[in-house]
Amino acid sequence: MDPILTIVVGVTLLTVVGIAFGGTFMLRIVSGKQGANALQKTMFRAGHAHAGVLVTLGLVVALLTQAAGVSPGWSASGSILVLSSAIFVPAGFFFSVIGADPVRPNAWMRSVWIGFGVLVAGLIVAGIAVITAGVGAL
Numbered sequence: 001m002d003p004i005l006t007i008v009v010g011v012t013l014l015t016v017v018g019i020a021f022g023g024t025f026m027l028r029i030v031s032g033k034q035g036a037n038a039l040q041k042t043m044f045r046a047g048h049a050h051a052g053v054l055v056t057l058g059l060v061v062a063l064l065t066q067a068a069g070v071s072p073g074w075s076a077s078g079s080i081l082v083l084s085s086a087i088f089v090p091a092g093f094f095f096s097v098i099g100a101d102p103v104r105p106n107a108w109m110r111s112v113w114i115g116f117g118v119l120v121a122g123l124i125v126a127g128i129a130v131i132t133a134g135v136g137a138l
Helices: 003-030 040-067 072-093 109-136
Strands: none
Touching: 003 040, 003 072, 040 072, 040 109, 072 109
16 A cells, blocks of 8 residues: 555544544433534434544545555545544534534535535546556456
């Protein structure tokens, strides 16, 4: 694996500790030990779930592009874009409902849409790179 992508993957694995800690926060909310209104509960669940899924997807993209023999630059680009979405999307869900008893999400929701755009870009880059590597191997 490319050294840059290896470092990114290693750092990403360490961020899973933060996601796990977020799980304990979710347990406090669900059990009623941490106050949150219905909107906050919904958005916190969505943020936590998206963080875990997108980090997992980013790691899978890194492994698949490497296994397919994609060049290091394209492999890292696609993987890092997908992994970046794992920051933007959850941040939008979490920060959009910060505060005492919000009734609707704030402007931070834009981060969710930015994250989805980054995700799509990363998947397109990685998908085309894998297809190109496959065609080149024929």
